[in-house]
Amino acid sequence: GPPRNLIRIHTLATKAVAAGTRGPQILAAINKIETDFGRLNQVTSYAGAIGWMQFMPATWDSYGIDGDGDGKDDPYNPRDAIHSAANYLSAAGAPGQWYDAIWAYNHADWYVQDVLDKAACYGALEDTTEVDDTIATYVCKPDQGRAREIPNYYMRGFEDAASRYELGRRGVWVLAAVARMESDYGRGMNRTERADTGVMGMSREEWKRYGVDGDGDGLVRRSQPWDAIASFARLLWSEPSIETGLFEHNHAAWYVEAAMADAKLIAGECDTSKATWNIAYPAAGTAVTQINWGNLQILNPSARADIQNGLIDPRVINLLAILTQNHTLLVSSLRSDHGMMTSSGNVSNHYYGRAVDIAAVDGVSCTDMSPEGPCATVGRLLTLLPDGAKPDELIYGFDLDGDGPAFAMADHRDHIHAGFGP
Numbered sequence: 001g002p003p004r005n006l007i008r009i010h011t012l013a014t015k016a017v018a019a020g021t022r023g024p025q026i027l028a029a030i031n032k033i034e035t036d037f038g039r040l041n042q043v044t045s046y047a048g049a050i051g052w053m054q055f056m057p058a059t060w061d062s063y064g065i066d067g068d069g070d071g072k073d074d075p076y077n078p079r080d081a082i083h084s085a086a087n088y089l090s091a092a093g094a095p096g097q098w099y100d101a102i103w104a105y106n107h108a109d110w111y112v113q114d115v116l117d118k119a120a121c122y123g124a125l126e127d128t129t130e131v132d133d134t135i136a137t138y139v140c141k142p143d144q145g146r147a148r149e150i151p152n153y154y155m156r157g158f159e160d161a162a163s164r165y166e167l168g169r170r171g172v173w174v175l176a177a178v179a180r181m182e183s184d185y186g187r188g189m190n191r192t193e194r195a196d197t198g199v200m201g202m203s204r205e206e207w208k209r210y211g212v213d214g215d216g217d218g219l220v221r222r223s224q225p226w227d228a229i230a231s232f233a234r235l236l237w238s239e240p241s242i243e244t245g246l247f248e249h250n251h252a253a254w255y256v257e258a259a260m261a262d263a264k265l266i267a268g269e270c271d272t273s274k275a276t277w278n279i280a281y282p283a284a285g286t287a288v289t290q291i292n293w294g295n296l297q298i299l300n301p302s303a304r305a306d307i308q309n310g311l312i313d314p315r316v317i318n319l320l321a322i323l324t325q326n327h328t329l330l331v332s333s334l335r336s337d338h339g340m341m342t343s344s345g346n347v348s349n350h351y352y353g354r355a356v357d358i359a360a361v362d363g364v365s366c367t368d369m370s371p372e373g374p375c376a377t378v379g380r381l382l383t384l385l386p387d388g389a390k391p392d393e394l395i396y397g398f399d400l401d402g403d404g405p406a407f408a409m410a411d412h413r414d415h416i417h418a419g420f421g422p
Contacts, residue, residue: 006037009079013067013086020095022119027082027089029118030105032388038078047219051075053085063088107220108213109234110164114386137163137380140172140270147268150176154185154199157226161214161233167242169270170263174242175200175229177262178249186225198228202235206249210235271371291317292324299330299359300337306353311335313354315420318389319382320356327378330360332415348419349393355419367414369397376400379416393419 007024010031014023031037034054044050050057055064055075064073067083074080085105092104102112138159142150155176162171182201183189189199197203202210202222211220214230221227236245246256291307298304306312312334323329338350338357349355359366361374368375379400382391394406397413 006031006078006082009067009082013079013083016067016083017086017090018095019086019090022095022098023086023089025119026094026098026102026115027085029115030085030102031082032118033111033114052078052081055081055084055088059088060084063091106213107211111213117386137384138169138172138270138272140169140268142173142176142266142268144268146266149180149185150266151185154179154225154229157214157229160226161230164230165233165237167233167236169272170267171233171236171242172270173263173267174236174246174259175233176266177259178232178246179229180262180266181259191223194223196222198222198231199225200228200232202228202232202249206235207231210238291321295324295328296320297328297330298334299332300334302336303331303334306335311353313352313420315389315391316354316356316418319385319391319418322385322389323378323381327374328362329358331356332359333357349421350419352422354421355393355417358416358418359414365414366396366416369413375416379406382406382416382418391418392421393417 006028010024010027013027014020017023019026028037031053034040034049035052038052045054048056050060052075060073060075064075064084065080065087066073067079067081068077072080073084075084089101089105092101094101098116099112102115103109105111140155140159141147142155158172158175158179161175162168165171167174178201179185179199182197183194183199186194186199189197198207207220207222211222211231212227212234213220214226214228215224219227220231232249235249236242239245239248243256243260246259247253250256298307307317316334320329320331333350334356335350335353338348338355340347340351350357358375358378361378364374366375370376375396376398379394379396382394383400383406384390394400395409395412395417396406396415397408397410399408400406
């Protein structure tokens, strides 16, 4: 949780703007996400955000306040920065509209959910926004006759946005159809047009209402394809049906019919995965969620003793707590039951208690590497965890996340290795 010296600041800042009972936890969550409670406060983001709560300079000029009474407003002073963040959130709608207020802080639905998830770990929040307990992810191939038309980068964007906004496999193909109709996947637009409407042909009013950061770079850019695709997906998601969303975008029946017809022509095959998704992940070192020992079997007694003696990194404990809420695990190695060196000659994270090897999930050995098998499902779940809970090392017999940090090794065909760096 938050360092004790900051808890009082989060509380006082909340009271100063009457941000309600959830204010301290939400300020703490933003503080954690932006600078790891000030540990990274001297870092200026590539977008130019500064200080303890990562304000853009222009925003600081408008909302920065003196939180400690020294006559200065300094973004690198924790009291000033946290009070200023509370001031900004209050102006954006807190405490009555927490979702909108956090979204104003960073225009991304994933960011809002990340803040709410972390805040839930810092206290009891009765009305935390919830998400479904499963998330579907897609890997799709268009119809062979249309596959060459769609750039791979766009295809990954359609998959990601359809997953994020729960549009289903049909949503993947509708997004592809709209991108073709509006811009021929960016090829039919010049730079000015892309900067004005984006590759999905959204109006300025639509961008203002639905614009979202799709590629996770902290910015909402109309010219960025993933931002445009995610923003259009958000538009569709906000309506009762995909067809209604298309009509909201272009008030013409022919447009809806054309998009749906083209989506059918583009549609190919999709591999769909569903992973259990906990709403609020326990923060490392907290006791919000404990390991469900009834779902955890550890082969070596010395490894269980490592846990009981506090020799295992809190992040590994946190990971085991998350997974054992909904899965049974067979752990083949932790610390004392693993060698010091890796096969490549480096000191293993196991040696420091920072890694775990999982040999079976839900009673099925991880030698079963079928894409829909329990081990593959849990492996993909690990790639979806928020930063701080997600392993830095994730190794299995096949690559679990494509371009992500996970990778395959031949000697890991019988277990999942999840590890954390220093």
